[in-house]
Amino acid sequence: MKIPTLRIYTIAYLIFLYTPIVILPIFAFNNSTAVAFPLQGFTTEWFYNIAHDDVLFRALQNSLIVSSISSVLSATLGTFAARASTRYKFPGSGPLMGLIMLPMVLPDMITAMALLVVLLSIGIKLSLVTIILGHVLICTPFSVAILTSAFQSLDKSLEEAACDLGEGPVSTFMLVILPLVMPGIISALLISFTISLDEFIVTNFLGSGEPLLSTFIYGQLRFPKYVPNIMALGTVLVGVSIILLTLAEFFRRRGIAKTGSKDTGGFL
Amino acid sequence: MSERQVRSRFWGSEAFSGLALISPTALYAILLLAAPLATTLLYSVFTDGYLVVIPHFQLCNYIGECRSQLADGTPSPDTYLGAWSDPITQALMLRSLNVSMLVTAMTVLLAYPVAYFVSFNVDASRKSLWLFLITIPFWTSYVIRVFMWNVMMSRTGVINSVLEGMGIISEPLQMVFTIQAMVVTLAHAYAPFAILPIFVALEKIDRSLLEAGQDLGETRFTTFLRVTLPLSMTGVIASVLIVFIPTIGDYVTPNLIGGGKIPMIANIIEKQMLKADNRPLGSAIAVSAMLVVGLISVLFLFLNRRYLKGQK
Incomplete structure (x- = not known):
């Protein structure tokens, strides 16, 4: 019998990928401030702690505000760009799309510092608003990537049919195209939300010191006694992201089924 | 072709529709990404002042020794080395x-x-x-x-x-x-x-x-x-x-x-x-x-x- 080397390798690689997030819940329930084996017994103390942490709640509140607004804005901006680049040919489309997609490869540090220096020099006070400005910049390329494939899989004859039946360009978009790409928009919203929630560098440098989830976590990790709390918080976050991602995947598949094209996999 | 025809041809054209549609996203990226990156590039050839950047061209932030300006506008007695020299x-x-x-x-x-x-x-x-x-x-x-x-x-x-x-x-x-x-x-x-x-x-x-x-x-x-x-x-x-x-x-x-x-x-x-x-x-x-x-x-x-x- 042939040994399935590649399959074994891939499974080993998956184990490498999953190890950190599998270890997370183990120590979230471990009754010791030291994050090490052997385990000391079961406790829900760390979950109790995070449920009663006022600063964490403020950070969570701020993060939800920032991520909701950022994801709506970046999905909207992403829709404009994805529709323009898939439907129309126009001069400058390459460089403009390149600039819009640039934050995907540009180190976040450079994006954050460049924006920070400009904001400071024109005298804008750092706040949640400046964090949102940065997050939209970072999330938009991902929205564009998702929405481009959504718009590309549209059948152009549907749009032509609407035109033939007397609909104008705006009503065609609202009545025909928008419902068809809606699953793509929802998945762009969810992905942007997740990226924004997770963003650390931009949040750290464009913020005023008001805690957000990622900066709160980073701050707590400096103190060993708070580490188990973060393990518990991380466990909750992993659970929430898996639910959000499963939803995103569900909508993406439904979108593909709606437009009748083939599933080519992946978010990106 | 009259000027008016040319104009209406442009407004209805594919190029215009595309540019109009991409403009919100493009403007956002130009204002909040391209402009800050350009500013960073400019700052890198300017002089460091006290809490400000002085638009005085020099390359010493890259190569050689540089002097900041103090709060009163005089050059600092201390020098620092540029990125490639340090x-x-x-x-x-x-x-x-x-x-x-x-x-x-x-x-x-x-x-x-x-x-x-x-x-x-x-x-x-x-x-x-x-x-x-x-x-x-x-x-x-x-x-x-x-x-x-x-x-x-x-x-x-x-x-x-x-x-x-x-x-x-x-x-x-x-x-x-x-x-x-x-x-x-x-x-x-x-x-x-x-x-x-x-x-x-x-x-x-x-x-x-x-x-x-x-x-x-x-x-x-x-x-x-x-x-x-x-x-x-x-x-x-x-x-x-x-x-x-x-x-x-x-x-x-x-x-x-x-x-x-x-x-x-x-x-x-x-x-x-x-x-x-x-x-x-x-x-x-x-x-x-x-x-x-x-x-x-x-x-x-x-x-x-x-x-x-x-x-x-």
Whole structure:
């Protein structure tokens, strides 16, 4: 019998990928401030702690505000760009799309510092608003990537049919195209939300010191006694992201089924 | 054709519709990305003042010795070295490049077989499930994910306590605060960015070409070398660039895994821009880092083109 080397390798690689997030819940329930084996017994103390942490709640509140607004804005901006680049040919489309997609490869540090220096020099006070400005910049390329494939899989004859039946360009978009790409928009919203929630560098440098989830976590990790709390918080976050991602995947598949094209996999 | 006709032709044209539609997104990117990047470039050739940047052109932030201006407008008695002249910045730049290159090599080499497996050996209906499995760990807090490697590799951490418990080692291994630990952490953090582009490129390969190769007497391995690999190079390039360029600016890993003892280029940019309040020098270091990364990327693209030409 042939040994399935590649399959074994891939499974080993998956184990490498999953190890950190599998270890997370183990120590979230471990009754010791030291994050090490052997385990000391079961406790829900760390979950109790995070449920009663006022600063964490403020950070969570701020993060939800920032991520909701950022994801709506970046999905909207992403829709404009994805529709323009898939439907129309126009001069400058390459460089403009390149600039819009640039934050995907540009180190976040450079994006954050460049924006920070400009904001400071024109005298804008750092706040949640400046964090949102940065997050939209970072999330938009991902929205564009998702929405481009959504718009590309549209059948152009549907749009032509609407035109033939007397609909104008705006009503065609609202009545025909928008419902068809809606699953793509929802998945762009969810992905942007997740990226924004997770963003650390931009949040750290464009913020005023008001805690957000990622900066709160980073701050707590400096103190060993708070580490188990973060393990518990991380466990909750992993659970929430898996639910959000499963939803995103569900909508993406439904979108593909709606437009009748083939599933080519992946978010990106 | 009258001027009016020309005008109405433009307003109704495809070019206008496209530009109008993309304008909100494009304007946002121009104002909040292109303009700040241009400002950074400008600042890097200006003079550092007290809490301000003075538009006085000079190149000393890059090469040679520089003087800041004091609050009263007189030149400071102390000088500082430009980005390319300062041995500390040089060392950090080299270390960042070294880490980035190791991370890129490790990530892409480890990712290729995984992408190959999913594309060639997995049933078409289950491919998206596999990709979903690969991406899941990466949508959870980046800071926590990086910190988990500290948890695993620290002196009292998971790996050491397991190995000691099993009696394999008597002294804990020193893993955190090393470059290798940062490389492993980053290779883990960027794994999906390497897998997905290679997978997409492999998916596009016409399977009949592989059969043709084998019909013409090639073995599976030589078919891979002469057909599959060259055809998937676009994906390999995309993943190399998408891993190499952002990792050079990583800020969290040097702090959480390197314990702040092994700073990389992002940490010195932060220090100059904020703590030391020397924005021209900070800008010059940022621009230099991007320049070096850009040059290496172009060189890599050029070498790849030669490799693909050599194939024909």
